[in-house]
Amino acid sequence: MNHMSVPEKLSINKYELDDGHPHIEVHTEICNTICKTKACLFVCPANVYSEQEGKIVADWAGCLECGTCRAACPTDALQWEYPRGGFGVIYRYG
Amino acid sequence: MDDKFDVIIVGAGLAGSAAALKLAQAGLEVVLVERGPYPGSKNLSGGVLYGRILNDLVPNYWEEAPIERYITNERVVFMTEQASFNIDFKNQAFKEAPYNAISVLRGKFDRWLGEKAEEAGAMLVPGIKVDEVIVENGRAVGIMAGDEEMRSDVVILADGTNSFLAEQLGLRKKFEHSHMAVGVKELIGLPRETIEDRFNLTGDSGVAYGIVGYATQGVAGGGFLYTNKETISIGLVMHLDELIETGKKPSEMMEEFLANSLIEPLIRGGKMLEYGAHMVPEGGLAMTPQLVMDGLLIAGDAAGLSINNGFVVRGMDLALSTGISAAEAVLAAKKKEDFSAAGLGIYRQLIDDSFVMKDMKTYAGAPSFMKTERLYEAYPEMLVNLMTKIYTHNGQPKEHMVPIAMKSLKESGISLFQVAGDGLKGARSL
Incomplete structure (x- = not known):
């Protein structure tokens, strides 16, 4: 099997994108002041989180809805909930 | 009241649909609410369902259920970077129905079980996310989804491992890192004949691998590989606390695992069809939430139920069983028209008397043993x-x-x- 990047893998998945309704909010001021691990940057299997210009941002469209980021976040910086009904990742196989 | 149902079930996974099927068969008015567009669309498992509990729920299930393969060959692989030591167990008796273990794909399997519940008379409402449980005087009386309100005598929470609703109600605490594991999975498509030749399979028989050691690069957890009809389910399960400590990335560990010279030949030539992730409650009894309150029961992953003893990883059979027990408890409460925690209290007893709690107790030491770093x-x-x-x-x-x-x-x-x-x-x- 050829190596595939995470974005390539996600592009094969099926998603119903809920344009304009992000289901993840990052209060990056909390991340930048009290968070030591910034675990969201590495634990997320979909690499949703990245640090850009000193802020943590969530590319929420590719979220696999596992909830690992929320469980790993040591602060209240992450507001992660499920997308609205009918939206988000759609596992065809699962 | 016209618009009040007997039971509202949140989540059409295995626990929710099992409960809905049982309750609808008994003639109750049941609503089964699912946030995905169809049952199974939000669900992901490694993919082996152990136990004959499914046959209790749907007798002769194999005649109609979308099962992939019945597992006749169990392998435990101890792996280093370059070598592996296998325990390879085959039993032809596992070929006989009702099968000991089957591989399934949740997107198909849960859809089928949801349809069974519908056929029995349950009302399936897909595409709706439940935002909260309505509580009046300490008692659950219904649900809110957006501005919509729906009421019932009993609410069953089968809303999965993240169970936001159980957390909102204060029935479970915030997750401890040491209780959770992250599962990452790829589904690899290969021709049927290739899978059967490669894994020495005949007909619909299948193999399940549990892989310990280098697969997770020293992080507690393990790898898995299960054969389906024309696909292979392969992935890693990693304990969250150790991931955080080591700073390792699940996506990179997965790439290295798939590229490993012991693993790559097994999936060679395959086509990646789906990449998914799911959190597994692995804290054992230490993380069991309060399972009953006035007007409400919790079942399946939402109840933190799974067993990993290194040889087998189980969750789906526990979900089915607790779904059935929840339905039985509601039926008992219905007889007395008492839906208080006391009236529904038999639920706890049913679970305690079933294989679910017996096995959870038998393997109570497993979560701690599985953290023995020497294992990996x-x-x-x-x-x-x-x-x-x-x-x-x-x-x-x-x-x-x-x-x-x-x-x-x-x-x-x-x-x-x-x-x-x-x-x-x-x-x-x-």
Whole structure:
């Protein structure tokens, strides 16, 4: 099997994108002041989180809805909930 | 009241649909609410369903259920970077229905079970996310989804491992890192004949691999590989606390696992069809939430139920069983028209008397044993080292087995005392 990047893998998945309704909010001021691990940057299997210009941002469209980021976040910086009904990742196989 | 139902079930996974099917069969008015566009669309498992509990729920299920393969071959692989030591168990008796274990794909399997519940008379409402449970005077009386309100005598929470609703109600605490594991999975498409030739399978028989050691690069957890009809489910499960400590990335560990020279030939030529992730509640009894309150029950992953003893990883059979128990408890409460925590209290007893809690208790030590770090590096290395010595013939005279074994042990840095301790702990907890 050829190596595939995470974005390539996600592009094969099926998603119903809920344009304009992000289901993840990052209060990056909390991340930048009290968070030591910034675990969201590495634990997320979909690499949703990245640090850009000193802020943590969530590319929420590719979220696999596992909830690992929320469980790993040591602060209240992450507001992660499920997308609205009918939206988000759609596992065809699962 | 016209618009009040007997039961509202949140989540059409295995626990929710099992409960809905049972309750609808008994003639109750049941609403099954699912946030995905169809049952199974939000669900992901490694993919082996153990136990004959499914046959209790749907007799002769194999005649209609979308099962992939029945597992006749179980393998445990102790893996280092370059070598592996396998325990390979085959039993032709596992070929007989009702099968001991089957591989399934949740997107298909849960859809089928949801349809069974619908056929029995349950009302399936897909595409709706439940935002909260309505509580009046300490009692659950219905649900809110957006501005919509729906009321019932009983609410069953089967909303999965993240169960936001149980957390909102204060029935479970915020997750502890040490109780959770992250599962990452890829589904690889291959022609049926290739899978059967590659894994020595005949007909619809299948193989399940549990892979310990280098697969997770020293992080507690393991790899898995299950054969389906025309696909292979492959992935890793990693304990969250150790991921955080080591700073390792699940996506990168997965790539390295798939590229490993022991694993790559198994999926060679395949086509990646889906990439998914799911959190697994692995804290055992220590993380069981409060399962009953006035007007409400919790079942399945939402109840934190799974068992991982190193050989098998189970969750789906526990979900089915607790779904059935929840339905039985509601029916008992319905007879007395008492839907208080006391009236529904038989639920706890039904679970305690079923294989669910018996097995959870039998394997109560497993979560702690599975954190033994030697399992993931030192022991696989020791085994491989030992086998390498036995099979290596390089012109040097051979020694007897016992000194070879002692040497391997020494080289792996484990003391006899530790082996004895781990052996005892393992024997006790498994």
